[in-house]
Amino acid sequence: MLRYAIRRFLSLLLSLGVASVVIFLAIEVVPGDPAAVMLGVNAAEDTLAALRAELGLDQGLLPRYLDWAGGMLRGDFGVSYTYRTPVAEMVADRLWISLPLALYALTLSTLIAFPVGILAAARRGGAADLGIIGVTQIGIAVPNFWFAMILVAIFAINLGWFSAGGFPGWEGGLLAGLKALTLPAIALALPQASILARVMRSALIDTLGEDFVRTARAKGLSPGQALRRHALRNALIPVLTILGLQFSFLLAGAIIIENVFFLPGLGRMVFQAIAQRDLIVVESVVMLLVFAVILVTFLVDLAYAWVDPRLRGGR
Amino acid sequence: MHRMLTAAATLSLALGSAAAAQTSITIGMQLEPPHLDPTSAAAAAIDEVVYANVYEGLTRFGPDGSIHPGLAESWEIADDGLSYTFTLRPGVLFHDGATFTADDVAFTFERILADESTNAQKALYSAIDSVNVIDDRTVEITLERPNGALLFNLAWGDAVIIDPSDVETLQTKPVGTGPFMFSDWVQGDRVELVRNPDYWGEPAPLERATFKFISDPTAAFAAMMAGDIDAFPVYPAPENLAQFESDPRFRVLVGSTEGETILSMNNGVEPFNDIRVRQAVAHAIDRQAVIDGAMFGYGTPIGTHFAPHHPAYVDLTGLSAHDPERAKELLAEAGYPDGFTTTLKLPPPSYARRGGEIIAAQLRAVGIEAEIVNLEWAQWLEEVFRGKDFGLTIVSHTEPLDIGIYARPDYYFQYDDPVMQALNTGLEFMANPEDRNVVLGAMQDRIARQYVVGFLFQLAKTGVANARIEGLWENSPTQANDLTQVRWAE
Numbered sequence: 001m002l003r004y005a006i007r008r009f010l011s012l013l014l015s016l017g018v019a020s021v022v023i024f025l026a027i028e029v030v031p032g033d034p035a036a037v038m039l040g041v042n043a044a045e046d047t048l049a050a051l052r053a054e055l056g057l058d059q060g061l062l063p064r065y066l067d068w069a070g071g072m073l074r075g076d077f078g079v080s081y082t083y084r085t086p087v088a089e090m091v092a093d094r095l096w097i098s099l100p101l102a103l104y105a106l107t108l109s110t111l112i113a114f115p116v117g118i119l120a121a122a123r124r125g126g127a128a129d130l131g132i133i134g135v136t137q138i139g140i141a142v143p144n145f146w147f148a149m150i151l152v153a154i155f156a157i158n159l160g161w162f163s164a165g166g167f168p169g170w171e172g173g174l175l176a177g178l179k180a181l182t183l184p185a186i187a188l189a190l191p192q193a194s195i196l197a198r199v200m201r202s203a204l205i206d207t208l209g210e211d212f213v214r215t216a217r218a219k220g221l222s223p224g225q226a227l228r229r230h231a232l233r234n235a236l237i238p239v240l241t242i243l244g245l246q247f248s249f250l251l252a253g254a255i256i257i258e259n260v261f262f263l264p265g266l267g268r269m270v271f272q273a274i275a276q277r278d279l280i281v282v283e284s285v286v287m288l289l290v291f292a293v294i295l296v297t298f299l300v301d302l303a304y305a306w307v308d309p310r311l312r313g314g315r
Numbered sequence: 316m317h318r319m320l321t322a323a324a325t326l327s328l329a330l331g332s333a334a335a336a337q338t339s340i341t342i343g344m345q346l347e348p349p350h351l352d353p354t355s356a357a358a359a360a361i362d363e364v365v366y367a368n369v370y371e372g373l374t375r376f377g378p379d380g381s382i383h384p385g386l387a388e389s390w391e392i393a394d395d396g397l398s399y400t401f402t403l404r405p406g407v408l409f410h411d412g413a414t415f416t417a418d419d420v421a422f423t424f425e426r427i428l429a430d431e432s433t434n435a436q437k438a439l440y441s442a443i444d445s446v447n448v449i450d451d452r453t454v455e456i457t458l459e460r461p462n463g464a465l466l467f468n469l470a471w472g473d474a475v476i477i478d479p480s481d482v483e484t485l486q487t488k489p490v491g492t493g494p495f496m497f498s499d500w501v502q503g504d505r506v507e508l509v510r511n512p513d514y515w516g517e518p519a520p521l522e523r524a525t526f527k528f529i530s531d532p533t534a535a536f537a538a539m540m541a542g543d544i545d546a547f548p549v550y551p552a553p554e555n556l557a558q559f560e561s562d563p564r565f566r567v568l569v570g571s572t573e574g575e576t577i578l579s580m581n582n583g584v585e586p587f588n589d590i591r592v593r594q595a596v597a598h599a600i601d602r603q604a605v606i607d608g609a610m611f612g613y614g615t616p617i618g619t620h621f622a623p624h625h626p627a628y629v630d631l632t633g634l635s636a637h638d639p640e641r642a643k644e645l646l647a648e649a650g651y652p653d654g655f656t657t658t659l660k661l662p663p664p665s666y667a668r669r670g671g672e673i674i675a676a677q678l679r680a681v682g683i684e685a686e687i688v689n690l691e692w693a694q695w696l697e698e699v700f701r702g703k704d705f706g707l708t709i710v711s712h713t714e715p716l717d718i719g720i721y722a723r724p725d726y727y728f729q730y731d732d733p734v735m736q737a738l739n740t741g742l743e744f745m746a747n748p749e750d751r752n753v754v755l756g757a758m759q760d761r762i763a764r765q766y767v768v769g770f771l772f773q774l775a776k777t778g779v780a781n782a783r784i785e786g787l788w789e790n791s792p793t794q795a796n797d798l799t800q801v802r803w804a805e
Contacts, residue, residue: 032693033701038349039435040357041700042714051433082349082356083502084486093502149533156541164537166527167504262529262538264503272503272530276349277693 034277077284098265102250108189117200139194148187148260165261203235337803339523343547347528350486353472357435359794362472366795370475370491380792396461409478417454421446436473463745494519520802546780553611568778570789574711578769583729593766595645597635599681609669614772619763627752631763642681654682657706662695667709
């Protein structure tokens with residue numbers, strides 16, 4: 001097990017190294033001089049040169065890459081060109097919104113998807129099942145920003161129960177913060193819940209057809225008891241896999257929702273940084289997200305190996 | 316049901332706000348400032364937060380673009396125009412408690428002119444030879460060459476006076492002399508200002524001001540409707556304005572900006588180095604159709620590179636009236652009876668993207684095939700503005716009084732004209748507004764008759780505000796949200 005873990009860990013490091021080169025090159029070769037963007041159309045040539053020197057942009061590609069990558073190994077993400085504050089601080093600030101938002105959305109989607117998926121599987125082929133299939137189909141097809149706009153129109157503009165967006169900051173209290181994240185979390189959760197409910201339903205239906213369930217039924221359990229005591233646990237494996245994937249999606253993919261609700265999260269920060277050519281912010285955040293995904297994959301690999309010893313062998 | 320709920324919500328909002336007396340305001344802005352030091356970046360969003368609120372210069376802009384005393388209460392100009400002596404206001408304190416003196420003025424300008432300066436408008440102050448401290452309240456600026464626009468240039472946000480001891484932290488904790496002090500900045504979300512109790516002048520009516528950053532137009536609409544935002548001075552979605560106009564809770568503010576929106580032509584390359592081709596392009600354009608189609612009717616047609624609200628403005632729109640037949644004749648005369656193909660490179664703003672589609676169609680009607688290339692802002696700066704690799708492009712020039720760009724042969728539209736250059740040099744020798752206006756008139760005439768570019772329209776400033784707010788600027792003589800006179804009606 002240990003040797004397997006070490007092997008997986010080394011391959012994780014290699015992936016990160018390759019990713020850092022690819023990200024750096026991809027972003028640096030995009031045309032657009034950050035200094036020119038910051039100083040606008042009236043700037044004189046010597047002013048631009050002064051700013052480039054200040055930002056370290058006058059150096060070659062290799063020294064800049066080594067500087068950036070080396071700093072990151074020490075936990076130093078550099079200083080944002082436009083905000084002139086350390087990128088690590090900015091990311092940490094923004095994570096305090098994006099992370100709770102992702103968790104909130106994930107919780108909501110689980111709370112919706114589990115009962116709905118179980119109900120559909122239990123009533124397979126019935127009216128409830130068909131209804132759920134139809135509704136979740138819509139949930140998957142409709143983009144989350146559209147849900148977001150509908151929620152704002154109803155709950156913020158017409159009813160006035162919520163703000164249309166923005167974030168008061170956690171120092172304003174847990175409840176105020178959660179309230180501000182509620183509509184965005186619902187908008188994010190609805191499509192996720194639809195997918196999850198469908199996965200839940202089909203995984204349950206698959207396990208319900210397995211021999212051990214039939215055996216349980218033969219021993220006199222009611223269909224409901226068989227589902228609860230035997231099928232559910234086994235159906236959770238595919239559901240948890242999807243849930244894990246959804247989490248990284250929610251963290252990285254909330255850009256549009258953060259814009260609709262003008263939340264100062266990570267996604268919106270990257271969005272702005274791209275427009276402002278704040279290359280160091282874009283590079284660092286993308287790298288961080290890649291790291292998160294690779295890490296999750298690594299942990300999932302380890303978990304699988306733990307569960308299924310056959311995986312530790314070959315490869 | 317729906318109407319009752321709306322009424323209840325409005326009522327509760329009104330009651331809630333009446334209880335907490337209205338001494339604060341929340342202003343919406345589409346872009347967040349990258350930092351809060353107007354003397355080291357060109358971002359308009361910086362001035363929109365801090366200009367006249369937090370920082371002040373020697374002179375300042377009034378709402379109509381006129382120049383008023385700021386931290387200098389008066390000045391004298393030497394007869395040769397080479398020296399300006401400013402008398403500074405007494406009893407002015409920086410927000411950190413330091414006293415404002417002539418030394419701060421000298422420091423500010425030495426910093427702007429230094430070799431390692433990153434002031435985006437450094438060129439505006441390049442005529443300054445030295446800044447001499449006479450005594451605490453008197454400072455003399457001497458010039459290498461006459462600079463008739465000096466008082467105007469000193470009013471820009473790029474020349475606000477700063478305290479030497481705060482220079483390292485201005486970007487995140489601005490310290491000025493203005494009626495508002497910086498309070499808090501939640502990056503990505505908002506900047507908060509509070510009233511300065513020790514302000515030298517008339518104190519601001521508002522106790523607090525919050526600038527909230529909402530980039531998405533749909534979100535901006537929702538935030539206004541939900542009452543999260545009290546005013547959105549540059550409202551990003553003109554398509555919603557009619558709805559706000561019909562709602563008594565709101566007031567739509569329509570004013571003018573310094574933004575001349577033009578169809579730039581690359582005068583340095585064929586076929587636009589031929590004045591007949593440029594004239595043909597100018598006659599091919601139907602400005603009103605562009606204003607209606609791209610700007611929902613907001614915008615003032617212009618026939619030269621000058622703001623219609625300026626006293627020196629001359630209406631020359633007739634020189635380039637919409638006349639497709641004349642355009643075809645001119646093209647034939649220039650040797651392009653079947654037209655030609657060129658590029659139309661568009662930056663992201665909607666005036667450019669939407670306007671570009673309409674203009675391409677208008678050009679096609681006279682035989683010019685303009686291939687649309689959409690560019691990001693950074694790409695546009697690199698490729699079009701600096702690289703001069705384009706045939707046509709659309710952009711709004713938002714710097715105030717910037718007709719001098721036509722006297723710069725290296726400028727991106729590459730117009731090299733000794734007459735225009737001589738006029739511009741002459742302008743520099745004049746500080747008297749009446750003399751200047753005569754020359755400015757001649758400059759407008761010259762570029763209009765040379766058809767340097769296609770003049771489209773003056774960008775309108777369209778804002779939305781709660782109907783009970785008074786004192787917001789309707790026009791935009793500089794990109795600022797001057798809150799010094801803003802108050803809630805009783």
